[in-house]
Amino acid sequence: MSDAPDSPTPATIGPRELEGTIDLLGVIAYGAIKGFTSIAADAEMARDLDLKRALAGMAAKEFRGHELLVDHIGELGGTPTEAMEPFREAFDAYHDRTRPRDLLEGLVKAYIGDGIASDFYLETAQYVRPGTAAIIQQATADHRDVDVIVAAVRRGIEADSRRAGPLALWGRRLMGEALTQGQVVASRRETLGDLVLGRSHDRPGATIEEIGELMQRLTDQHQVRMRRLGLAP
């Protein structure tokens, strides 16, 4: 079916690789717009005006990332809303199950949840064509200005040390929920697995061993972030 699948131009991507690529972009684009509303809700909760402004800025960057991804779906001939639709349930479930009860929980979620998602997207970017990989990197790397969040969480724990334990549990729960919903996403669309494993085209994909290493890197990065917040990983 595929005509010259090694070419980086969309017109020559085989149909199965194209489908997987659009699916992947749909996942990340829907994740970004949910990230936007989630961080905007944190901005609403923030009393401190500098923190409110920083969070609103991060949300706006998430939206810019969403727009980049949506534009790229269009360039590849996909329909953005159709590309996002199959993944809404899993993302909505993640956000419904991890609704922050206050600003501190929201900040930990913005940092930990967004961090896991970004790491995962950057890892998968290795397995797509260069043009798409560049878009994913741009959309993801743009909102990693997280020092303000880290400082605000540390201040919150300093002000009330009893929060450290529950927030550490919260951070671990976020990781668990993200992994659960990640598996739901992967199982729903085998095109995504095929893309990463190299089954939809003739470039080499990830081996099972490499997938294991990827999961280990995600876990390691998560623990680095937890420690940076001053929380037991």
Add this chain to the structure above:
Amino acid sequence: MSDAPDSPTPATIGPRELEGTIDLLGVIAYGAIKGFTSIAADAEMARDLDLKRALAGMAAKEFRGHELLVDHIGELGGTPTEAMEPFREAFDAYHDRTRPRDLLEGLVKAYIGDGIASDFYLETAQYVRPGTAAIIQQATADHRDVDVIVAAVRRGIEADSRRAGPLALWGRRLMGEALTQGQVVASRRETLGDLVLGRSHDRPGATIEEIGELMQRLTDQHQVRMRRLGLAP
């Protein structure tokens, strides 16, 4: 006190006009960041993905407007968070008293509330120096892409005509609350009134008659918007 108050460069604005100008920018900048979180919350409520994306885009534009205003406060030698602080209570009260109970109420609020505020800011822009007026126009005009909101409200009323009456009341209440809080803002800082009335510098300001005409234009525009939504004004 003022040294060459006719010059458009900040360095030559008299201190009282400068104070009024920074106050006005503080009002609009805080209004914009509250507008951002309010419209982002509507985006979160929207199930329809095209509407969700349109609302998120409007919120992002509100934030861009906020950034423009904040940058200009800095250029004039002001501290953005200090400039916004005196007006938080009034804006927070407006938003607390008009918290939408569902998406339709949120959409009417985004259109009606944002419309009243934008009209008012554009009217006051006449009474400030050209550089500042241009920033206010840019920050305000940018997010007037409201066709999507109007269409969604009309669809909502078509789908359930019993909502038209309560939504019309809601629209009138928004206007009332906006006027109430507008008066709170004006009474809190006499620098703002002085700026509009031309008391802080030697350019002519608004006459009492012109203020009356301005209020009439705000009311007329509000009624145009209500009718556009299909609501009795």
